[in-house]
Amino acid sequence: MRGPRGRARYALGLAATAAALVVVAAVAVTIGPADIRVSDVVASVAGHLGLPAAELSPLTDSIVWQLRLPRVLTAAAVGAGLALSGAVMQSVTRNPLADPYLLGLSSGASLGAVAVLLLGLGVVLPLAAFLGALAALVASLAIARAGGAITPGRAVLAGLAIAQLAGAATSFVIFWSAKGDSYREILNWLLGSLAGSDWSTAAISASALAVVGTAILLAAPRLDAFTFGDTAAASLGIDVSATRWTLLTGVALLTGAMVAVSGAIGFVGLVLPHVVRSISGPTHRRMLPLAALAGALFLVVADTLARTVFDPRELPVGIITAVIGVPVFVALFTRRRGASWG
């Protein structure tokens, strides 16, 4: 499956996924209560980019450009970011169950974001989410390290505890300070929602993805070196501890930015890397770009379902990602019995 033919097939798969993402994103913009066609989407985007475009009614244009397009772009960037974060977490901790959600990063980020929003602390929202994520990461690994080396199992247990604590604290902060619709707020932060998307959320998530995502792609060979563990990585000339902490901090930054705009969306970071790995193979230079594209595609679809299935009521998108993600995860798990999952 490797060699020139494998490379060609991989390049084809990558191109196909990218094309699918563009098409699905355009179609996703057309879906909703107002009747919009793909040609309207093209016209609106072209018009705003200063390209020659067909005339469009101001209402249609503003639905596309102000409401639906930023939301779809935010979903794509968040999906890509979560899938990359999960892939890096799984490699660096050598734990197939690792993802931002599991190691407490998302919950910490939610707590940071909610604290800023509702308590009115004077910190920028993404920064607060990043600090929350970083605090959760440090706390998880500190607990995992207490009384011995950081093993995958200990890291997961510690992350679970931190995630629960941060989740409870988030709910409490909302309960304490919000009024009226606070339960919907709680759900949105804990299960994730893209309902609040606008151009600023698209900009935050896309720029975090561009900066951290590029750094992660550049680190792909170092991630490969971790495949056989820390000692093997060190014997391949990798500075194990510096590399691990740099990457985990990058993941905290990325997760923080994503949670700041969408709350804690689960299963994207856990499941997507496994699905992609079974197609691209585990070599990170091939796996990471495909994981980012697949994550984007997945979350655009999931968010479109979230806002349409029970129209006009909107589901938290985390419910959709769980409903799709869990069966896929179980299928992978049973198919790969006897392999590396012990």
Place this chain on the structure above:
Amino acid sequence: MGVEIAGVSLSIGGAPILREVTAAAPTGQVTGLLGPNGAGKSSLLRLVGGIAEPDSGRILLDGVDLAGLPRRERARRIALLEQNAAPSVDLTVREVVLLGRIPHRRGLLGSFSGEGDHEAADAALHAAGALELADRRWHSLSGGQQQRVQVARALAQRPEVLLLDEPTNHLDVHAQLSLLRRVRGLGVTSIMALHDLSLAAAHCDHILLLADGCLVASGPPAEVLRPDTIGAVYRVDCDVLAHPRTGHPVIVFS
């Protein structure tokens, strides 16, 4: 020249692991590292591999202090095979072996697609006797096959020094013998921690015997592996016979 270990001491968490060890592993030869559990064999290999640094003393590679070498440079010269290594994901054998090329890649975006890498991987697979396994998946291999692939991964680093930590663990007799013969046939300076004294006697040019963090004896197998020395270090009663066909020392316990 080879590897020189000069007055190396190490303690972990206050407990002394190695005390003033001074020894040498000659170029192109196989040096066996023997000693009871906890004698410091793995720790010494990690120091020679540059994975950890000694508290005091120096390790010289062809006269150059290891502490002064950049990580990647070191990784191009020394390869370490640890005990019971397993990948966290299911890789093909070729992917495993290509990992050994990581220290040789240049630039920010090191790439697997360089033709030199694939040639080096094939050469390493051939030398390790694992070329026919190249397209198999790691998790489908037997213990002996996995160990051969690990040797190939180490050889793909094109090392001057090969360090092996109990490479025959969990292998059947045939796999043990074929692995040790292959390592010796490579002609690469090798240091190998082993438990089986007779295997070491038959497959090593040189023996270092450790006990409680100290070097107790060193020299050719026939000089080091004597009943009184073994008896004192391992606290066993034994005899050393000559192999009826090869003449190598064979250690029997009573």
